[in-house]
Amino acid sequence: MMIRKRMRDGFSRWIMALFFRKKAVKIGIYGPPNAGKTTLANRIIHTFVDENEDVGVSTEVPHETRRVVRRGEVQIDLTAIPLQNPTTSNPNAKRNKAKLKLDVVDTPGLATKIDFRDFMAYGLEEEEAKRRAKEATEGVIEAIKWLDDIDGVLLLMDSTEDPYTQTNVVIIGNMEARRIPVIIAANKMDLPDSAPQRIKNAFPQHHVIPISALKGDNMELLYGEMAKTFK
Amino acid sequence: MCLISKDKMESMASTEKLRFVLDGVKSGNIVVLEGGLTAEEQMKLIELTMIEVSDDFPGIEISGYPSKRGGFFNMRRKTRLTVVGPAQKMKTIKKGKDLISTIISSS
Numbered sequence: 001m002m003i004r005k006r007m008r009d010g011f012s013r014w015i016m017a018l019f020f021r022k023k024a025v026k027i028g029i030y031g032p033p034n035a036g037k038t039t040l041a042n043r044i045i046h047t048f049v050d051e052n053e054d055v056g057v058s059t060e061v062p063h064e065t066r067r068v069v070r071r072g073e074v075q076i077d078l079t080a081i082p083l084q085n086p087t088t089s090n091p092n093a094k095r096n097k098a099k100l101k102l103d104v105v106d107t108p109g110l111a112t113k114i115d116f117r118d119f120m121a122y123g124l125e126e127e128e129a130k131r132r133a134k135e136a137t138e139g140v141i142e143a144i145k146w147l148d149d150i151d152g153v154l155l156l157m158d159s160t161e162d163p164y165t166q167t168n169v170v171i172i173g174n175m176e177a178r179r180i181p182v183i184i185a186a187n188k189m190d191l192p193d194s195a196p197q198r199i200k201n202a203f204p205q206h207h208v209i210p211i212s213a214l215k216g217d218n219m220e221l222l223y224g225e226m227a228k229t230f231k
Numbered sequence: 232m233c234l235i236s237k238d239k240m241e242s243m244a245s246t247e248k249l250r251f252v253l254d255g256v257k258s259g260n261i262v263v264l265e266g267g268l269t270a271e272e273q274m275k276l277i278e279l280t281m282i283e284v285s286d287d288f289p290g291i292e293i294s295g296y297p298s299k300r301g302g303f304f305n306m307r308r309k310t311r312l313t314v315v316g317p318a319q320k321m322k323t324i325k326k327g328k329d330l331i332s333t334i335i336s337s338s
Contacts, residue, residue, distance in 0.1 A: 173270025
């Protein structure tokens, strides 16, 4: 009797999963070079998948990520994670119980200019700098092409820099034209020059969440907003 | 510097327009477009630029006033002015909703 009931329940779950399975949404992490896109992608994977798995490598040299990297089937479950930074989270606040299944798409930084001489300033030999510049241009093209396949965009901006750049304006304009939801994350809030309010003033029509992808500050807020906006 | 009228821009197809702008910039000109480019056109221009980046042409500097809503029920996005120049000659210093400050060098 018990076995028959379990089989029936299992079959029901299989049917439900077959017909009502929610597809993972593809979320592109976009932004200018050195905004912290790969650091954020790694943070998401460390939190929800495996703390030893990296999507990519972050360095101070711009265009470190020169190929789009997609990490599929990431289940964001806010009930399953401990508060990431108790000093910036309110322990008395009601925990967000949102869930979201997504594919994280880490993209190369968008730029209008890639000069191999800029890489030589970081100590690269001329040949290596030229190779990197060539790969970086291909990366920008790949990132732009991926916009056709994206369900939502996490636009990462460096909150220590002027946010009102043409690249940021163009990304937001394209998302608005395609009616793709966008969340702006004002990264590097842990740095003394950080001014997330500048980003809020520049793009008042969008949600802006100040975060530190490196330190993990405010990540719970960002995950909650992602679950709400991209579901 | 090339100042392109809105009429001239509207007489060209989108790809033709981008080719015209990029050719002008690669020749060393600052191209000012009355009426401006849409966000989608600007993204395509960045893509086209990346294909043509070389040792002598590192890319473009682009700046523009943000589009405004207008037309029937405010449904239409109205683009305004866009300025595009060679990255090695032009640098945007300050950009606001109605003001663009750039430095243009002759080198």
